[in-house]
Amino acid sequence: MSQRQITFEILRYDPETETEPRFQAYCVPCEEEWVVLDALNYIKDTLDGTLNYRWSCHMAVCGSCGMMINGEPMLSCKAFIRDLPAGTIKVEPLYHFPIERDLVVVLDDFMDKLESVKPYVIPKKQRPIEDGPYKQTPKQLHQYQQYSMCINCLLCYAACPQYGLTPEFIGPAALALTHRYNLDSRDKGRRQRQEVVATHEGVWECSFVGACSEVCPKDVDPAGAIQQMKIASTADWYLEHLMPWRRS
Amino acid sequence: METIESDVVIVGAGGAGLRAAIALAEADPGLRISLLSKVYPMRSHTCAAEGGAAGVARSDDSMDLHFGDTVGGGDWLCDQDAVEFFINEAPKELTRLEHWGCPWSRETDGSVGVRPFGGMKIKRTWFAADKTGFHLLHTLFQTSLKFESIRRFDEVFTTDLLVSDGRIQGCCAVEMRTGEMKQFLAPAVILCTGGAGRIFPFTTNGAIKTGDGMALAYRAGVPLKDMEFVQYHPTGLPATGILLTEGCRGEGGVLRNKDGYRYLQDYGMGPETPLGEPVLKTMELGPRDRLSQAFWQEQKKGNTVPTKWGDCVLLDMTHLGEARILERLPFVHELAHAYAGVDIVKEAVPIRPVVHYMMGGIHTDINAATPLPGLFAAGECACVSINGANRLGSNSLTELLVFGKRAAESAVKYVRSGTTKVDRAAADQQANAAEARVQALFDRPESTETMTAVRNEMTHAMETGAGIYREEAMLKDTADALAKLRQRQTSIALRDKSKVFNTEFTQLVELGCMLDVAQAVAVSALARKESRGSHQRLDHVERDDETFLKHSMAHYQGEDAPRMDYLDVVITKSRPGVRDYSGAKS
Numbered sequence: 001m002s003q004r005q006i007t008f009e010i011l012r013y014d015p016e017t018e019t020e021p022r023f024q025a026y027c028v029p030c031e032e033e034w035v036v037l038d039a040l041n042y043i044k045d046t047l048d049g050t051l052n053y054r055w056s057c058h059m060a061v062c063g064s065c066g067m068m069i070n071g072e073p074m075l076s077c078k079a080f081i082r083d084l085p086a087g088t089i090k091v092e093p094l095y096h097f098p099i100e101r102d103l104v105v106v107l108d109d110f111m112d113k114l115e116s117v118k119p120y121v122i123p124k125k126q127r128p129i130e131d132g133p134y135k136q137t138p139k140q141l142h143q144y145q146q147y148s149m150c151i152n153c154l155l156c157y158a159a160c161p162q163y164g165l166t167p168e169f170i171g172p173a174a175l176a177l178t179h180r181y182n183l184d185s186r187d188k189g190r191r192q193r194q195e196v197v198a199t200h201e202g203v204w205e206c207s208f209v210g211a212c213s214e215v216c217p218k219d220v221d222p223a224g225a226i227q228q229m230k231i232a233s234t235a236d237w238y239l240e241h242l243m244p245w246r247r248s
Numbered sequence: 249m250e251t252i253e254s255d256v257v258i259v260g261a262g263g264a265g266l267r268a269a270i271a272l273a274e275a276d277p278g279l280r281i282s283l284l285s286k287v288y289p290m291r292s293h294t295c296a297a298e299g300g301a302a303g304v305a306r307s308d309d310s311m312d313l314h315f316g317d318t319v320g321g322g323d324w325l326c327d328q329d330a331v332e333f334f335i336n337e338a339p340k341e342l343t344r345l346e347h348w349g350c351p352w353s354r355e356t357d358g359s360v361g362v363r364p365f366g367g368m369k370i371k372r373t374w375f376a377a378d379k380t381g382f383h384l385l386h387t388l389f390q391t392s393l394k395f396e397s398i399r400r401f402d403e404v405f406t407t408d409l410l411v412s413d414g415r416i417q418g419c420c421a422v423e424m425r426t427g428e429m430k431q432f433l434a435p436a437v438i439l440c441t442g443g444a445g446r447i448f449p450f451t452t453n454g455a456i457k458t459g460d461g462m463a464l465a466y467r468a469g470v471p472l473k474d475m476e477f478v479q480y481h482p483t484g485l486p487a488t489g490i491l492l493t494e495g496c497r498g499e500g501g502v503l504r505n506k507d508g509y510r511y512l513q514d515y516g517m518g519p520e521t522p523l524g525e526p527v528l529k530t531m532e533l534g535p536r537d538r539l540s541q542a543f544w545q546e547q548k549k550g551n552t553v554p555t556k557w558g559d560c561v562l563l564d565m566t567h568l569g570e571a572r573i574l575e576r577l578p579f580v581h582e583l584a585h586a587y588a589g590v591d592i593v594k595e596a597v598p599i600r601p602v603v604h605y606m607m608g609g610i611h612t613d614i615n616a617a618t619p620l621p622g623l624f625a626a627g628e629c630a631c632v633s634i635n636g637a638n639r640l641g642s643n644s645l646t647e648l649l650v651f652g653k654r655a656a657e658s659a660v661k662y663v664r665s666g667t668t669k670v671d672r673a674a675a676d677q678q679a680n681a682a683e684a685r686v687q688a689l690f691d692r693p694e695s696t697e698t699m700t701a702v703r704n705e706m707t708h709a710m711e712t713g714a715g716i717y718r719e720e721a722m723l724k725d726t727a728d729a730l731a732k733l734r735q736r737q738t739s740i741a742l743r744d745k746s747k748v749f750n751t752e753f754t755q756l757v758e759l760g761c762m763l764d765v766a767q768a769v770a771v772s773a774l775a776r777k778e779s780r781g782s783h784q785r786l787d788h789v790e791r792d793d794e795t796f797l798k799h800s801m802a803h804y805q806g807e808d809a810p811r812m813d814y815l816d817v818v819i820t821k822s823r824p825g826v827r828d829y830s831g832a833k834s
Contacts, residue, residue, distance in 0.1 A: 014746045033487060033587075045700040049752045050744035054291075056454035059490045059583060061382055062291045078586060100425060101749035107288065111402070119390040121349040133346040135358030141351060148351050148383065152290050177390070184349060 002032045006081065008039060010051065011092040013099050021099060030081050036069055036091065037076040053103035060217055063151035066158070067103050068092040073155035073215050094158040110154055113170050116196050117178040122189025140185040147180035147225055149218040156212035156222055162205055169205040170197060172212035172222030179225035198233040249679060250430050254282040256659045257419055257434040259406045259461060261285035262292030263645065264627030265440035266388035267652030273395035275660050281398050282432055284421055286405045286456065286754065289389045293442055293454045294648070297381025298493035298579060300373035301645035303338035305362050309370040311335050316822065318643060321367040321535050322636020323781035324797065324824035325474065325817055330614045330632045332820065334650050341649035342374050350387040351376050364498040364528055365641045367535035367829070373642040378493050378579040384645055404430065405754050406460065408682040409437065409468045409623070412674035416622030420682040424754065427747025429686060431679040435668030436622045436659040439465060439610060440652065443628040447766040448603040449707035452484055452491040461629040463761035465610040466768065470618045471801040473631040476773035476783045477607035479639055480716055482539035484602025485588050486557035492580050492599060494641040497532040499576050500524050501565040503539070504596065505551040515542040517829045524567050534829040537638040537782040540601035544716045553598055560598035601716060605644060607635040607782065608772070611801060616655035622668065624659050626651040633799065637781020689756060692741040702737050703759055706730065706766055714770050719786040727770040731809060734763045768802040768810050775812045776800060793824050
C-alpha cells in the first residue's frame with residue numbers, strides 16, 4: 001500500500017464561539033486511491049470529531065460535498081488526491097455563500113431561486129393517466145437531457161464571478177433547469193418562466209465568463225443554456241415589438 | 249420550544265416522502281403538510297439508484313407475470329395481496345412520473361423504453377439511462393415545489409416520535425442550523441427514512457442510511473419485520489462499494505471468474521447463454537441473492553481474483569461496444585473510470601457483492617399503516633412486504649412511489665376520521681423529555697470510548713456473522729457483540745459542544761439507531777433456522793415452509809435483545825414452489 005502523509009489546511013468556523021473563520025492543519029496518511037472526502041472522514045473519525053461538512057453518496061450524484069479545494073470548487077468525493085499538486089491541500093467552504101459552520105454553507109438563497117423559476121412541467125392541460133405517457137422521441141429527449149443532469153451541487157455558483165458581485169443573479173444551476181423545462185416537449189410553461197428569467201437578475205446578468213460550465217461535474221453546461229435563453233429572449237422582444245400580431 | 253402544528257408530518261424527503269407529500273397536497277390543498285429531512289431533499293439516497301423502475305409496459309407482459317416474478321423472486325415470503333396491489337398501481341405511477349417530466353429513455357417512436365433486469369421473465373424496467381433514481385428524485389422534488397401547502401423543514405433531524413393514548417401525536421426534531429429542538433404536532437406521521445445499509449462495512453448506501461426511522465418506530469413499539477433479509481447486490485466496486493447497476497447485466501454484461509469462466513452456470517443458472525444475447529431469468533439475469541451466493545461459493549473454491557480490497561470477480565461489458573455503453577450506461581462508464589481506473593469499453597471491471605437493500609423494515613400493512621394508530625411508513629424503511637426474502641431489482645423505486653402515495657391516502661383518511669385530536673399536555677411532556685435526552689448527550693462525562701470504535705466493531709460483527717451465509721455460532725457471537733456495543737455507546741461523550749450543525753451529535757444519534765436495527769437483524773437471523781432468499785444458513789440449508797413461511801417480527805425490549813414472534817404470510821394464488829433460474833425452461 002502506498003501511503004502519503006499530506007497536510008490539509010481546513011477552514012474552521014463555529015459562530016457560537018468564534019467571530020471569524022480560521023484555518024486548522026491536519027496531517028493525514030492518505031492512500032493512493034483516496035479522494036479528499038476520504039481524508040476528511042479520516043480526520044473526523046480519528047483526529048477531530050468536531051470537524052463538520054456535508055456528505056452522503058460518495059459517488060458524485062447526491063451533490064452534498066461541494067467545497068473549495070485549493071481554491072477550486074469541486075466535489076470532495078471526486079477530487080482524487082493523486083490528481084492534486086503535491087504539497088498542502090487547502091479546503092474551504094464554497095465561495096459566495098455564507099458559512100454556517102466549518103465547511104457547511106447556507107443554501108437558502110439557492111433554494112429560493114430554484115423555486116422561483118418554476119422547475120416543473122407546466123402542461124397546456126392536465127393529461128389523464130389513462131392516456132398513458134406522452135410520446136417523446138429520443139431527439140426530443142436529447143434537446144433537454146443535458147440540462148436535466150444538474151445535481152444542485154452549487155459548484156457553479158461558487159465559480160461564477162457575477163453571482164459573487166450580484167447576489168440577486170438567479171445563477172447558473174437554476175437557469176439551466178429553467179432551460180431544461182423550456183426545452184421539454186411536454187412543457188408549455190416557458191412564458192411563465194420568462195417573467196422571472198428574462199430580467200436583469202435573470203439571463204441578462206450573466207457576463208458569459210463560462211466558469212460555471214468548466215467546474216460542472218456533470219457536464220450540464222449552464223453557460224450554454226443561458227446564452228441560448230438570451231437568444232430566445234431577444235427573439236421574443238423582436239416578435240413582440242416588430243411583429244405584435246405574431247403573439248397570440 | 250417552538251411548536252409547529254400540522255395535519256400530517258412526513259419524516260424523510262427522498263422518493264417515498266416526496267411522493268407522499270405531493271399526494272397529500274393533491275388530495276386536499278387545505279392540509280397542513282410538514283416535510284422533514286435530515287438533509288436537503290435532493291441529497292436523499294434515492295438519487296443513487298441507477299437501473300430503473302419496474303412496471304408492466306409491453307403488450308407481451310402482464311400483471312400475472314410481474315406478480316409471478318416478484319413472488320418467486322421473494323421466495324414466497326411476499327404478501328401476495330400487497331404484491332397484486334403494487335403491480336396494478338406500478339404502471340400508473342410510472343406514467344405519472346412521466347407526466348411530471350421524468351426523462352425516461354425512449355424507443356425511436358417516442359414510447360417509453362424498457363430494459364431487462366434480473367429475475368424477470370419479460371422486459372419491464374423503465375429507465376432514465378443509468379441514473380433513474382436521480383431523475384426520479386429530482387422530478388419529484390422539483391414537482392413538489394409547485395405546492396404551497398408542502399412546508400419543508402430541511403436539515404432537521406428527527407430524534408423522537410410523540411406517542412400517547414396509544415396514538416401518534418407528532419415528533420421532535422433538532423434543527424441542525426441552530427441546534428434547537430422543535431416539536432411537530434400532528435395526528436398522523438409518515439416515516440420515509442430509507443434503509444440502514446450503514447450497519448455493514450461494505451455497502452452501496454450513502455452515509456445517511458442509518459435506519460433512523462426504523463429505530464424510531466421500533467422504540468415506539470412497532471415491530472420490525474423480516475429484518476434478517478439483507479440484499480447483497482452482486483456488482484459493487486471494491487474499496488468504495490459504489491454500485492454498478494444491474495442494467496449492466498440487463499444490457500448484456502457477463503460475470504467471469506479468474507479463469508474467464510462464466511461460473512453462474514455451475515450454480516443452477518445455466519446453461520451458458522451466448523455473449524451479447526442475454527436470456528431473461530437465466531445466467532447473469534438470475535436474481536441478486538443467487539448471484540451473490542455464487543460469488544461466495546467461487547471465493548471458497550479459490551476462483552476469485554485477489555485485489556488490494558479483497559476478492560473480486562469480473563464484470564465484462566467489452567462486447568457491448570462503446571456506443572451502446574455510452575447511451576445506456578454512461579454513469580457506470582464514468583464511475584468505473586473515476587473510482588476503479590477501468591475503461592469498461594476496453595476491459596472487464598473487478599466487482600464483488602455489496603450490501604444494498606433491507607427487505608425488512610417497519611411492519612406495515614397493505615395500506616402502509618403500522619399497528620400504531622396514526623403512524624404510517626413507506627419505501628425502504630417499511631416492510632409491507634412486497635419484497636419477501638429477496639427483492640427483485642427495479643421493484644424498489646416503484647415501491648416508493650406506490651406506497652408513498654398509499655401512505656398519504658391512508659393518512660388523509662385517518663386524519664379525517666375525526667378521532668385524532670392531539671393530546672397537547674402529553675406531547676409537551678414528551679417533547680421536554682426528548683429535549684432533556686439530547687442535552688444529556690452533551691453533558692456526558694468524558695470517557696475513552698469512541699464513536700469510531702463502536703461503529704467499526706458493529707459493522708465488523710455484522711459482516712462476520714450476518715453476511716451472505718450465516719450459521720448459529722457466528723450469529724450468536726454477532727448478537728452478543730451488538731448487545732455489548734449497545735451498552736458501550738451509552739458512554740460515548742461528545743467533544744463538540746456547539747449547537748450549530750453539529751454532526752458529531754447527529755452521528756451519535758445515528759449510531760444508536762444503527763445498533764438497535766443491527767441487533768434486530770442479527771436476532772431475527774438467529775431465530776430463522778432455514779434458508780430462504782437472501783437469508784442462507786449453512787446449518788439449515790433447506791427452505792422450511794412448514795415452520796418458517798412466516799414473517800419474523802422483532803419487538804423492542806429496551807436494553808434487552810428483541811422478543812421475536814411470527815406473522816402468517818398472505819398467500820392468495822401462488823403456493824410456494826421451486827425458484828427456477830435455469831435456462832432449461834421456457
